[in-house]
Amino acid sequence: MLLGRRAAAAGSRRLAAAAARAVATRAAQQESSGHAAPMAAAAAAVTAAGFATVYASDDVVHPAKQDWDFNGYMSTYDAARCSSAAPRIIAPFSVGAIPHFSASPPHPLSPSPPRSIRRGHQVYTEVCASCHGLARIAYRNLVGVCMNEDEAKAMAEDKDVMDGPNDEGEMFERPGKLSDYFPSPYPNEEAARFANNGAYPPDLSLIMKARVGGPDYVFALLTGYKDPPAGIEPRDTQYYNPYFPGSWIGMPAPIMDGGVDYEDGTPATATQMAKDVCVFLAWAAEPEADERKLMGFKVITALTVLSGFMWWYKRKVWSTVKHRRLELY
Numbered sequence: 001m002l003l004g005r006r007a008a009a010a011g012s013r014r015l016a017a018a019a020a021r022a023v024a025t026r027a028a029q030q031e032s033s034g035h036a037a038p039m040a041a042a043a044a045a046v047t048a049a050g051f052a053t054v055y056a057s058d059d060v061v062h063p064a065k066q067d068w069d070f071n072g073y074m075s076t077y078d079a080a081r082c083s084s085a086a087p088r089i090i091a092p093f094s095v096g097a098i099p100h101f102s103a104s105p106p107h108p109l110s111p112s113p114p115r116s117i118r119r120g121h122q123v124y125t126e127v128c129a130s131c132h133g134l135a136r137i138a139y140r141n142l143v144g145v146c147m148n149e150d151e152a153k154a155m156a157e158d159k160d161v162m163d164g165p166n167d168e169g170e171m172f173e174r175p176g177k178l179s180d181y182f183p184s185p186y187p188n189e190e191a192a193r194f195a196n197n198g199a200y201p202p203d204l205s206l207i208m209k210a211r212v213g214g215p216d217y218v219f220a221l222l223t224g225y226k227d228p229p230a231g232i233e234p235r236d237t238q239y240y241n242p243y244f245p246g247s248w249i250g251m252p253a254p255i256m257d258g259g260v261d262y263e264d265g266t267p268a269t270a271t272q273m274a275k276d277v278c279v280f281l282a283w284a285a286e287p288e289a290d291e292r293k294l295m296g297f298k299v300i301t302a303l304t305v306l307s308g309f310m311w312w313y314k315r316k317v318w319s320t321v322k323h324r325r326l327e328l329y
């Protein structure tokens with residue numbers, strides 16, 4: 001922890017020094033043109049150094065940055081998934097290799113299917129769902145992402161959902177439907193805390209957005225359980241995890257090697273499971289991310305073409321004005 005903090009402090013010193021150099025150079029260049037620019041640069045440098053210092057002085061180990069498939073501006077979850085905009089066209093190809101997912105054989109040109117989301121969903125349902133809800137995801141959201149419609153329906157039907165009132169004003173239970181949202185494991189926060197020694201297992205729907213570092217943090221947390229350092233007594237209902245603020249977390253280490261049996265034969269090591277569940281939760285926090293990126297790509301492309309045209313048109317419109325000869329006597 002100390003090492004990490006020292007490295008981070010050294011990092012922030014380097015940052016501050018670089019910023020100061022930038023300010024000095026800028027100031028030298030700008031001697032004649034007033035003080036606004038150097039002042040702005042100085043303010044930016046002080047702000048950057050301030051942020052770096054606050055980050056470095058955090059009392060936690062900072063998670064390592066991981067190379068997530070979906071991090072780039074143009075990259076999608078686990079290299080591919082069928083867009084719900086065109087599921088009929090793409091789905092048979094892009095998801096063909098998932099067992100039981102589609103009858104068509106994998107297409108040689110198809111991108112790799114979103115298997116990590118499917119495995120992550122399995123980890124979530126078999127391991128995390130006993131304590132954590134995922135209230136913002138409905139069964140229908142899984143269709144075309146990590147399951148086909150029949151699988152999602154069958155899964156929903158396994159759950160009893162309270163519905164009603166019926167004609168007689170009574171609430172009744174019925175099997176789940178695709179439009180139902182994932183059930184939460186506890187009826188309310190009090191029950192959840194009571195079952196977990198006072199700690200509250202948060203709903204995981206938006207956890208990737210709700211924590212600094214997102215998937216990097218959750219991955220580090222899930223794989224970061226350690227024995228407490230020498231001289232520190234273990235506690236009864238809390239577990240030592242240096243990635244959690246305060247280092248003691250109320251969640252017992254949820255995953256260990258062989259915790260699930262992956263249907264695609266991937267070895268279920270703890271790191272593999274942590275990675276898969278992070279990919280699944282990242283998707284759950286922003287199911288529309290792939291479509292957002294595709295839309296962004298289209299808009300930028302259209303604007304680029306449009307700006308070329310506008311440039312040409314502007315020259316055409318102004319040409320009569322710009323080539324006019326003014327003679328003043």
Ligand code: HEC
Nearest residue numbers: 127128131196199200201202207218249250251254255277
């Ligand atoms: C035995 C119940 C239990 C299981 C199983 C469990 N958790 Fe937790 N989890 C908790 C509790 C309790 C907390 C709250 C801990 C605290 O606040 O000290 C928690 C907290 C968390 C947090 C939030 C940490 C933070 O920064 O606040 C994340 C993320 C998390 N769990 C992910 C998972 C994932 C992913 C799985 C499945 C691989 C999982 N949990 C399985 C009980 C559980």
